[in-house]
Amino acid sequence: MASARGVGAVRVSWDQVFAWRMGRQFVDPRGGADAVAVVGRLAGVQTQVTSAAETAVALRTTQGKPGAVTKALGEKKLLKTWAMRGTLHALTPDVAAGVLSLMGSARTWEKPSWTKNFGATPQDIEALVKAVGEILDGAILTRDELVSAIVAEPRFHPLEEQLRSGWGALLKPLAWQGALCHGPADGTSVTFASPARLIPGWRGIPEPDVAAPEVISAYLGAYGPATPETFDAWLSRGSIRKPILRRWFSELGDRLTEVEVEGRKGYIRTEDADELAATAPARSVRLLGAFDQYVLGPGTGDTALLSADHRAKVSRTAGWISPLVLINGRIAGTWEVVDTDLIVTMFDNADAPLPELQDEAAHVARAMGTSPLIVTTE
Template identity: 60%
Template sequence: MARNEEAAVQVTWEQVFTWRLARQFVSEPAAARVPAIVERLCGVQAQVGSAAETAVALRRKTPKPGALTEALGTGAVVKTWAMRGTLHALTPEGAAAFLPLMAATKVWEKPSWQKAFGATPAEVEALTEAVSQVLANKALTREELVEALLADKAFHKMGAELKSGWGALLKPLAWQGALCHGAAQGNRVTFTTPAELIPGWKGLPEPDEAAPAAVTAYLGAYGPATPETFDAWLSRGNNRKPVVRGWFSDLGDDLAEIEIDGVKAFLRAEHVDELAAVRPRQSVHLLGAFDQYILGPGTKDTELLPAAHRSDVSRTAGWIAPLVVIDGRIAGTWELDGAHLAVSMFDGAKPPAKQLATAAARVAAALGLDGLKVVSA
């Protein structure tokens, strides 16, 4: 009998959180190179560069400020618009897995997108071809790229959107592998192509070909999870539900169904015994802003983040606050105030002072600081 047809293994959320903390190198920081950490996390959100650096540094046994920037400079990791339309640092393998599934949404064909950003599908296709030609064998700043595009009258009406730092018109191009971020020139962003930046780049596969690697990578860090949770993380639910469910079902015996306190979800079959054997343990961790630990499952996951405190973490203008994580659950937030690390706990939670001080010391090391004193906000 195939494993998927057997009675589902039953685990608790405490086991799941303990397992995820280890898989994501939070409770067990890795003596690994940056690409290995980025690969395990299915990318690191890089809208805020300092937050991405913190996420990587906290997961390394010996934190090194600026290590992600170094990796980006070599092509071992690439920055591009990916999941949910946000900037991510991805390995080349991660880009090949996730970008085709973002392109599969074809959000630029939706009337609401066309109305908001002023381009038809045919114009996006023309823009994709033009950018590929303009960036061939070179990197250009945003200003240089826009100037080159606006030399063609066909793109004049897109001028304002092309100049926008939000990059709405450029995101579909990134998802199709036509451009990515290049090395920064001081404070100026540059764009190039993956083929120019990444040694041996083979281009993007078709979505159905990319899906197995994408699904299994996600479940290897954030599982057990449902197809709906996966696509909420990937595309904010913009892929067709039957298609996403098909990606899961096509994996067959590579996936197994798990019950978490009665809730059914999927996990890689190779990880089932490992998760079932987990013994939950008490822990305190401090994670930075926009950390993958919350972005992977999403801020709507009420097992991870109490609904009453979602607004404390997911704030205005899309800001995701730094996290206090107790026993795998989000129990507060923190911020820096000079040499002080000020914590704001939820519902009177009181993490052990010694463990909190140890976690603060890791934050200081990740940020290249001499030390931080924990205080209440």
């Protein structure tokens, strides 16, 4: 791997890395960026739970309130679709196009195990892409309307149950190939549209080799230093073939610099290397909401960020990711809101910094649109 500064030339501490990431991600300090800028900087915000996405964005601004993500989606400045790890994300259109390209390049729907689990062959998916492209040409349809239109063709009858599933397993490969995305909300009903029709100036799905440099750069600009394997865990849960993944990184050449962080090596964008090396450790307390990108980016398995002893308290059953307490950028506890109480649970029986947490509780109340919250500890 090429490095503008030589292999191992940049050595930093984890405290510096976490302070740099918090700055890049508008966690500390908070900024005045709008929802589109925040989502762009984070390379997408998970929207499996819409309120969590709203909280993630609002907590990264000094005045943000819930509704900014939904507003940007309605203005077609953001796109909502199944992206990283097969989960719903709000993304800027350019990042979305690149991510979808890389997700599609894994061709997960062509694996026999996928066909066994979901009942659709690769030929079925190819036919669905074509059919849905025609159905959504100029139309925005609810799930029921879309599926009813699909199964009007007899060959798709056996797939109806899976197509109607809220998990969207059969729809994800269509999203990754640019045939559909989520459309504007229709009351409580999910809608689907063609991104080419929905998003002004939609550029289509680029070739993976064209998309990879931009997606990798966007990722490292928020979550670096990182390895190719960490990037792929964030992107596809390890579905990209390793030789392809390594080639994508290698071809970035001098755009990447190797960094050593307390014995662990990874890559950062060369344009960020001096800033990272000059970053001082943070002295801050921050609260972040459920499913926050701060932990989803590097992954809950990163033991420098989250002790393995406490991983199960953050990465819980059914894929739930707990709200986070950050002390100097490290995950030091979790929290929840019950009525007007913000209940904090610190790890390892550590003392809770109550004055700082109460200051943060005011930001949480603003970001969630609730009445003032009082911090209590367990």
